[in-house]
Amino acid sequence: MAAPGIVALGIVTAALEVLAIAIIVTLLFALMGQPVGEGVIADILAAVRSIAGESWTGLAATVLVLVAAKAGIAQLYTLLIIRKKNKLNARIMTAAHARLVDMPYADLRARGQGELLNTAASDAWQLANAHYLLTRMAINLCMIAIFSIFIFALSWEIALMALCGGAAISLAGQLIGRAARDHGIRVRRDIEALYTRLLAAIHGARLVRAFAQEEAEKRRVTRAVEQLRKHTLQAEATRALASPLNEIGYLALLIGLIGFGASVGVPQAAAFTAIALLYRMAPQLRELEGNRLTFASLYAPLHALAELLTQPPQRSRLAAAKSAVGRIGTIRFDSVTFQPPGAAEPVLANVSFEIPQGGVTALLGPSGAGKTSIVNLLLRLYEPDGGAIWVGAERLDRIDRGAWLADVAAAGQDLDVIEGTIADNLRLGAPEATDNDLRAAARDARALSFIERLPDGFNTWVGSFGYNISGGQRQRLALARALLRKPQLLILDESTSAIESAIEAEIFSSVLNTRDGRTVLLITHRLNRAARVDHVVRLERGEVVTEGAWTPGLHVFPPLEERGA
Ligand SMILES: Nc1ncnc2c1ncn2[C@@H]1O[C@H](COP(=O)(O)OP(=O)(O)OP(=O)(O)O)[C@@H](O)[C@H]1O
Ligand SMILES: [Mg+2]
Numbered sequence: 082m083a084a085p086g087i088v089a090l091g092i093v094t095a096a097l098e099v100l101a102i103a104i105i106v107t108l109l110f111a112l113m114g115q116p117v118g119e120g121v122i123a124d125i126l127a128a129v130r131s132i133a134g135e136s137w138t139g140l141a142a143t144v145l146v147l148v149a150a151k152a153g154i155a156q157l158y159t160l161l162i163i164r165k166k167n168k169l170n171a172r173i174m175t176a177a178h179a180r181l182v183d184m185p186y187a188d189l190r191a192r193g194q195g196e197l198l199n200t201a202a203s204d205a206w207q208l209a210n211a212h213y214l215l216t217r218m219a220i221n222l223c224m225i226a227i228f229s230i231f232i233f234a235l236s237w238e239i240a241l242m243a244l245c246g247g248a249a250i251s252l253a254g255q256l257i258g259r260a261a262r263d264h265g266i267r268v269r270r271d272i273e274a275l276y277t278r279l280l281a282a283i284h285g286a287r288l289v290r291a292f293a294q295e296e297a298e299k300r301r302v303t304r305a306v307e308q309l310r311k312h313t314l315q316a317e318a319t320r321a322l323a324s325p326l327n328e329i330g331y332l333a334l335l336i337g338l339i340g341f342g343a344s345v346g347v348p349q350a351a352a353f354t355a356i357a358l359l360y361r362m363a364p365q366l367r368e369l370e371g372n373r374l375t376f377a378s379l380y381a382p383l384h385a386l387a388e389l390l391t392q393p394p395q396r397s398r399l400a401a402a403k404s405a406v407g408r409i410g411t412i413r414f415d416s417v418t419f420q421p422p423g424a425a426e427p428v429l430a431n432v433s434f435e436i437p438q439g440g441v442t443a444l445l446g447p448s449g450a451g452k453t454s455i456v457n458l459l460l461r462l463y464e465p466d467g468g469a470i471w472v473g474a475e476r477l478d479r480i481d482r483g484a485w486l487a488d489v490a491a492a493g494q495d496l497d498v499i500e501g502t503i504a505d506n507l508r509l510g511a512p513e514a515t516d517n518d519l520r521a522a523a524r525d526a527r528a529l530s531f532i533e534r535l536p537d538g539f540n541t542w543v544g545s546f547g548y549n550i551s552g553g554q555r556q557r558l559a560l561a562r563a564l565l566r567k568p569q570l571l572i573l574d575e576s577t578s579a580i581e582s583a584i585e586a587e588i589f590s591s592v593l594n595t596r597d598g599r600t601v602l603l604i605t606h607r608l609n610r611a612a613r614v615d616h617v618v619r620l621e622r623g624e625v626v627t628e629g630a631w632t633p634g635l636h637v638f639p640p641l642e643e644r645g646a
Contacts (some may be wrong), residue, residue, distance in 0.1 A: 099231045105279075108607040110350050165212070177201040208383060217368070218369055252340060261377040263379045302439075417431070427451040431467075434457075436602055437600070442601065444603065446621055456491060497556065526558070551579075553579040553580045570601075574604045
């Protein structure tokens with residue numbers, strides 16, 4: 082049910098309660114043998130008597146029915162609000178994850194992992210809480226409005242004074258609200274710091290142990306938790322202030338109103354009913370204040386979540402992207418300049434070179450030269466800042482990203498395994514692949530024999546840190562995944578650096594030398610003699626220093642002596 086429906090139910094319960102109170106006061110007056118006088122109370126009583134009859138028991142039964150109906154409806158809308166909250170939770174969690182996956186890679190990298198996890202996991206829950214609080218506040222307000230209307234009808238003098246008193250109490254509440262918001266910001270920051278340490282404990286499990294930093298990590302977490310505890314305590318203490326403040330404030334107001342009602346000569350029955358209504362209204366006001374404070378303390382998580390959810394997804398720079406690639410022609414970098422966000426200077430400066438169609442291009446160069454940056458541009462993780470990448474006669478940024486990547490596969494740096502089974506990992510390359518396809522790709526990547534020796538074979542769970550398989554085995558899995566895609570462009574970025582030369586030679590024989598016209602970009606510091614290279618590009622400090630067909634004397638780094646040239 083939509084929020085307006087829930088609020089309507091809230092209004093009905095308030096009206097039922099007002100009616101019940103009016104009847105109870107009338108009953109009291111009848112018991113004391115006093116007249117109720119003229120006005121709203123007398124009108125209500127006349128209406129009720131016409132339905133319930135004249136007898137005392139008839140009126141009492143009416144009150145009971147009204148209160149039961151009110152309690153039933155209140156229960157119903159409470160259930161509806163909770164259901165709505167859970168539904169919303171599910172939607173927000175999905176949306177937050179979708180934003181993480183669709184976020185431009187550069188933006189994702191610019192954020193801390195603790196911050197991302199905090200926003201996508203914890204803050205996402207808070208939005209549903211905020212929605213819940215808003216609905217409750219809307220109901221509180223409606224109930225207060227209904228009560229106020231009746232009080233106003235009974236005695237405008239009492240209503241006016243109650244309004245002034247209520248406004249003063251609310252003003253004090255606002256000051257506490259501001260403090261609650263500031264505390265909320267601090268608490269959120271502390272949770273983020275704690276998440277960062279938890280992630281370090283998981284991702285850095287090996288490193289922390291290898292350097293015997295367990296105790297230091299524990300101390301850091303103790304400090305983070307202590308900070309969180311301190312700020313949470315302050316936040317809760319501030320929020321707790323609101324309750325006694327409201328309690329005392331509203332009681333003082335009530336006492337004041339009794340005296341005031343008597344002094345301005347409001348009829349007794351009306352004054353009684355108005356005071357009874359005010360008394361019943363006080364919990365609503367208190368709840369409203371409480372909800373408002375909790376809502377204020379959610380400011381920081383909601384702000385962070387809103388910021389995540391409104392992130393624009395990754396898009397091709399040019400809107401009119403073509404969806405079909407067809408045959409991938411020669412790839413040409415034309416004066417490409419690339420400066421990743423956060424880098425002090427361009428990592429690629431005016432880079433021009435070719436990756437000929439159907440050939441094996443070796444991209445060589447010292448560490449930090451910009452080789453993986455070239456891969457990142459080809460994988461469309463980033464877009465160049467200047468120049469263009471051409472694929473045949475088409476600019477890469479005019480080709481639909483999905484269509485392009487369907488024909489490209491990469492293995493190597495930062496592209497090894499994710500949490501899941503070996504089969505899950507391989508099927509990232511081709512979700513529809515059959516078991517036979519998996520086996521064939523694993524065989525070509527020289528991974529089949531070690532997979533078959535694992536007790537669970539292709540169903541073996543491999544952690545993202547690859548605890549369960551060795552470094553060289555991880556590289557072979559990554560290679561099998563890339564081969565499974567049967568790409569037109571295969572990118573191997575140091576993808577066999579942890580594999581012994583004999584196996585590497587076998588892999589190159591099966592992958593490079595029988596490749597059905599596929600284009601291969603081979604990035605390596607150590608050119609295996611089995612690699613049949615057609616074209617060589619050498620990069621240094623973001624600039625191309627050598628390019629040409631491979632010849633035995635070509636100056637590349639390191640020298641190609643391994644080829645026996
Ligand atoms: N996202 C980034 N933000 C800032 N600097 C970056 C980013 N990506 C790469 N760089 C910098 O660009 C330079 C080239 O990095 P790149 O990873 O392309 O080198 P590489 O040639 O692949 O080196 P290696 O052989 O060690 O893998 C490095 O100095 C690196 O610090
Ligand atoms: Mg690299």
